[in-house]
Amino acid sequence: MRSLNYPVVIVNFKIYIESTGKRGLELAKLAEKAYKETGVCIAVAPQAPDIRLIAENTDIPVLAQHIDPMTPGAGTGAILAEAVKEAGAVGTLINHSEKRLTLADIDACIKRARQVGLISLVCTNTPEVTYATAALNPDIIAYEPPELIGTGIPVSKAKPEAVTEALQLVEKINPHLPVLCGAGISTGEDVKKALELGTKGVLLASGVVKAKDPYKILVDMAKACL
Amino acid sequence: MRSLNYPVVIVNFKIYIESTGKRGLELAKLAEKAYKETGVCIAVAPQAPDIRLIAENTDIPVLAQHIDPMTPGAGTGAILAEAVKEAGAVGTLINHSEKRLTLADIDACIKRARQVGLISLVCTNTPEVTYATAALNPDIIAYEPPELIGTGIPVSKAKPEAVTEALQLVEKINPHLPVLCGAGISTGEDVKKALELGTKGVLLASGVVKAKDPYKILVDMAKACL
Amino acid sequence: MRSLNYPVVIVNFKIYIESTGKRGLELAKLAEKAYKETGVCIAVAPQAPDIRLIAENTDIPVLAQHIDPMTPGAGTGAILAEAVKEAGAVGTLINHSEKRLTLADIDACIKRARQVGLISLVCTNTPEVTYATAALNPDIIAYEPPELIGTGIPVSKAKPEAVTEALQLVEKINPHLPVLCGAGISTGEDVKKALELGTKGVLLASGVVKAKDPYKILVDMAKACL
Amino acid sequence: MRSLNYPVVIVNFKIYIESTGKRGLELAKLAEKAYKETGVCIAVAPQAPDIRLIAENTDIPVLAQHIDPMTPGAGTGAILAEAVKEAGAVGTLINHSEKRLTLADIDACIKRARQVGLISLVCTNTPEVTYATAALNPDIIAYEPPELIGTGIPVSKAKPEAVTEALQLVEKINPHLPVLCGAGISTGEDVKKALELGTKGVLLASGVVKAKDPYKILVDMAKACL
Numbered sequence: 008m009r010s011l012n013y014p015v016v017i018v019n020f021k022i023y024i025e026s027t028g029k030r031g032l033e034l035a036k037l038a039e040k041a042y043k044e045t046g047v048c049i050a051v052a053p054q055a056p057d058i059r060l061i062a063e064n065t066d067i068p069v070l071a072q073h074i075d076p077m078t079p080g081a082g083t084g085a086i087l088a089e090a091v092k093e094a095g096a097v098g099t100l101i102n103h104s105e106k107r108l109t110l111a112d113i114d115a116c117i118k119r120a121r122q123v124g125l126i127s128l129v130c131t132n133t134p135e136v137t138y139a140t141a142a143l144n145p146d147i148i149a150y151e152p153p154e155l156i157g158t159g160i161p162v163s164k165a166k167p168e169a170v171t172e173a174l175q176l177v178e179k180i181n182p183h184l185p186v187l188c189g190a191g192i193s194t195g196e197d198v199k200k201a202l203e204l205g206t207k208g209v210l211l212a213s214g215v216v217k218a219k220d221p222y223k224i225l226v227d228m229a230k231a232c233l
Numbered sequence: 234m235r236s237l238n239y240p241v242v243i244v245n246f247k248i249y250i251e252s253t254g255k256r257g258l259e260l261a262k263l264a265e266k267a268y269k270e271t272g273v274c275i276a277v278a279p280q281a282p283d284i285r286l287i288a289e290n291t292d293i294p295v296l297a298q299h300i301d302p303m304t305p306g307a308g309t310g311a312i313l314a315e316a317v318k319e320a321g322a323v324g325t326l327i328n329h330s331e332k333r334l335t336l337a338d339i340d341a342c343i344k345r346a347r348q349v350g351l352i353s354l355v356c357t358n359t360p361e362v363t364y365a366t367a368a369l370n371p372d373i374i375a376y377e378p379p380e381l382i383g384t385g386i387p388v389s390k391a392k393p394e395a396v397t398e399a400l401q402l403v404e405k406i407n408p409h410l411p412v413l414c415g416a417g418i419s420t421g422e423d424v425k426k427a428l429e430l431g432t433k434g435v436l437l438a439s440g441v442v443k444a445k446d447p448y449k450i451l452v453d454m455a456k457a458c459l
Numbered sequence: 460m461r462s463l464n465y466p467v468v469i470v471n472f473k474i475y476i477e478s479t480g481k482r483g484l485e486l487a488k489l490a491e492k493a494y495k496e497t498g499v500c501i502a503v504a505p506q507a508p509d510i511r512l513i514a515e516n517t518d519i520p521v522l523a524q525h526i527d528p529m530t531p532g533a534g535t536g537a538i539l540a541e542a543v544k545e546a547g548a549v550g551t552l553i554n555h556s557e558k559r560l561t562l563a564d565i566d567a568c569i570k571r572a573r574q575v576g577l578i579s580l581v582c583t584n585t586p587e588v589t590y591a592t593a594a595l596n597p598d599i600i601a602y603e604p605p606e607l608i609g610t611g612i613p614v615s616k617a618k619p620e621a622v623t624e625a626l627q628l629v630e631k632i633n634p635h636l637p638v639l640c641g642a643g644i645s646t647g648e649d650v651k652k653a654l655e656l657g658t659k660g661v662l663l664a665s666g667v668v669k670a671k672d673p674y675k676i677l678v679d680m681a682k683a684c685l
Numbered sequence: 686m687r688s689l690n691y692p693v694v695i696v697n698f699k700i701y702i703e704s705t706g707k708r709g710l711e712l713a714k715l716a717e718k719a720y721k722e723t724g725v726c727i728a729v730a731p732q733a734p735d736i737r738l739i740a741e742n743t744d745i746p747v748l749a750q751h752i753d754p755m756t757p758g759a760g761t762g763a764i765l766a767e768a769v770k771e772a773g774a775v776g777t778l779i780n781h782s783e784k785r786l787t788l789a790d791i792d793a794c795i796k797r798a799r800q801v802g803l804i805s806l807v808c809t810n811t812p813e814v815t816y817a818t819a820a821l822n823p824d825i826i827a828y829e830p831p832e833l834i835g836t837g838i839p840v841s842k843a844k845p846e847a848v849t850e851a852l853q854l855v856e857k858i859n860p861h862l863p864v865l866c867g868a869g870i871s872t873g874e875d876v877k878k879a880l881e882l883g884t885k886g887v888l889l890a891s892g893v894v895k896a897k898d899p900y901k902i903l904v905d906m907a908k909a910c911l
Binding site: 019021022023024027028029052054055056057058059060071072073075077079080081082083084085086087089090091093094100103104105106156157212213 | 245247248249250253254255278280281282283284285286297298299301303305306307308309310311312313315316317319320326329330331332382383438439
């Protein structure tokens with residue numbers, strides 16, 4: 008299972024030590040196991056140096072956490088779309104709240120991702136920004152109110168009306184564009200509520216990465232998608 | 234040969250397509266071959282997604298092109314010092330002219346690199362900035378006037394007095410701190426001139442990456458160090 | 460005449476020495492004279508330190524070149540919406556190609572401008588970005604392909620189809636949202652062509668600021684709006 | 686009294702509403718009154734749109750909160766050294782913790798300030814960064830541990846050894862370079878302690894701007910300098 012299908016649970020590894028290097032690979036293997044047990048798509052977004060390691064040793068979709076809008080050339084320290092693609096990523100997060108991009112660069116990153124065959128998942132912070140992002144025509148949007156990220160207070164329960172508003176605005180532009188939500192998601196129930204609101208899944212990080220038993224949480228979340 | 238020794242030739246792979254992924258590994262293998270033929274230290278700085286690939290399949294020092302100053306935690310899209318270290322890098326470029334950092338972050342990156350056991354190589358753009366950087370106590374400095382980068386006009390010939398000034402200023406702070414120069418370096422003669430000025434080697438990119446015969450250039454540069 | 464009306468000619472003073480301080484005030488007075496002669500709205504966007512000087516001494520609309528998305532508080536070096544409002548600006552440019560903002564910050568700046576009673580004019584670089592910006596609901600959009608800025612090659616003649624596409628996309632979101640175009644505009648004829656394409660005016664800089672006879676150009680441009 | 690002399694108390698107005706526009710002018714007039722009563726140099730750093738207002742209506746030194754490293758030309762939204770100079774500033778803060786600059790830009794800003802006749806005051810966050818900044822040869826340094834800014838816990842009491850270390854490092858580069866300290870300074874006693882450590886004064890913000898009686902605090906601080 009290399010491409011995304013819906014509903015989807017996407018685990019952002021961020022730069023947590025628990026998801027760096029070999030520990031990241033172990034966590035990705037737990038995600039793979041949960042996928043195999045439930046059949047629900049679980050994707051992971053490891054750090055750039057770990058993309059190849061995880062893509063080569065698991066059979067779940069791997070996303071980069073970021074790409075730069077640049078084309079091949081001079082650009083020391085940038086993350087080139089071609090490089091993450093060749094390393095085995097099937098897509099990339101763009102504009103995460105911890106890596107905000109200019110509007111011009113989001114547009115350019117979506118185009119670059121499409122050029123090299125990467126799925127573009129753009130993160131947004133307000134209903135208005137979600138609406139605007141839909142106009143840029145990415146492959147997926149993840150709406151995440153930044154004030155809830157990392158809190159354990161799930162967006163799907165704390166701000167259901169904002170999620171609904173974001174979904175309605177996206178529908179005006181493109182009714183087929185999948186929208187996820189994220190921020191504070193840490194249980195299967197949070198995921199279930201997110202799907203009930205009309206999203207196609209969730210983007211989360213600490214809820215799984217910092218969990219005592221990540222496998223159990225992943226299975227709970229996947230089952231909530233069935 | 235995993236750690237740096239001097240004189241050194243460091244090849245920055247930037248995000249050139251010629252040095253991305255498998256092509257980057259091939260180029261690194263040519264660098265390794267040139268090192269084995271000459272005994273001169275040649276290091277490479279591939280993109281983050283390629284660090285592990287190259288570190289695992291060659292026996293030359295691998296540097297990251299950039300690290301972020303952050304500690305493990307939330308920080309989507311950042312490059313964590315621990316991650317590049319575990320991927321096999323022995324050091325990292327910091328503050329390349331294409332990835333300028335705040336002064337506070339350069340200080341923090343040098344400290345982070347030291348914490349995890351990475352060699353810190355800070356790039357500078359003027360003699361004054363080189364002097365300031367020496368005060369931050371990195372492991373290596375590479376002085377590169379940005380107006381010459383990628384031009385083929387070698388800093389060692391076009392601005393010898395600026396290189397000398399940078400070296401003198403560094404010496405006032407720490408006479409044992411190795412200083413390289415870069416920008417426009419594309420022949421063995423350019424390297425020789427750089428060493429005559431008192432540098433401990435060179436940092437370069439397109440001169441090798443975009444060369445018709447990178448191996449020949451690398452051997453020429455390495456021999457200029459003997 | 461303190462608020463904008465259409466068609467409008469907006470002169471961005473940038474940080475040209477010809478439009479700094481007293482010379483900026485003189486240029487603004489020429490713009491005021493051209494407005495009084497023609498009745499066409501001409502607005503100016505001086506540097507932050509010159510807003511009050513020009514607003515107090517002319518009777519044309521003054522825009523800031525930039526505001527930050529911040530609310531009053533700690534924020535050294537930021538440009539607060541309240542401060543430019545109190546200094547006499549009636550609006551502000553947001554996201555000029557020389558001051559690109561994150562998508563989240565554009566959204567926040569539009570909201571901040573509205574809160575304090577400033578007109579928000581957001582600059583865009585592609586038709587897609589223009590579409591997205593319309594979704595953020597600013598008061599005006601100025602579409603400026605960055606590759607033409609400062610060239611003297613007018614967007615209205617070099618890229619009429621891109622202007623038309625941008626206008627059509629905006630209309631899908633909000634048919635009443637005024638769209639200007641900019642980049643390379645330097646004659647009355649360029650302005651005329653821009654209006655024929657359906658824009659409500661132009662945003663320009665060097666075409667007037669660096670002109671030998673700015674007053675003549677301004678009158679030509681204003682007359683092209685009649 | 687238009688130029689700085691030592692000891693000095695510098696009040697950074699930040700973007701507090703209490704120090705914006707006319708309220709900023711009133712606060713500056715209190716600072717002027719405290720200077721006239723005590724003879725101790727008190728300088729203020731208002732927002733860019735307020736520099737001219739305060740410089741024209743008071744007789745104390747006015748500093749910009751920030752300049753950009755650019756020379757006159759294209760650069761929408763930037764703060765040009767020439768513009769703040771002509772507006773009446775005698776100097777500028779550079780690299781405040783709320784407006785961090787790249788090392789290359791700090792070097793360029795110091796040079797730009799000198800070119801146009803502005804005093805350059807560079808803010809630093811660690812002893813090492815203070816040492817590095819001294820090597821860039823600014824006119825003044827203000828060492829401010831960011832973790833104490835806005836806390837009311839004075840650096841001069843909470844981290845005396847760090848202030849001393851910063852002073853010793855600066856002395857190795859240039860014994861005549863004045864060093865201030867800042868962060869958490871809110872009483873005359875905090876100022877006294879700062880001077881005892883060997884600094885030439887203080888940089889502060891909320892301690893005065895948010896005070897119930899800013900004049901009283903300013904007089905207390907000025908008297909602590911006698």
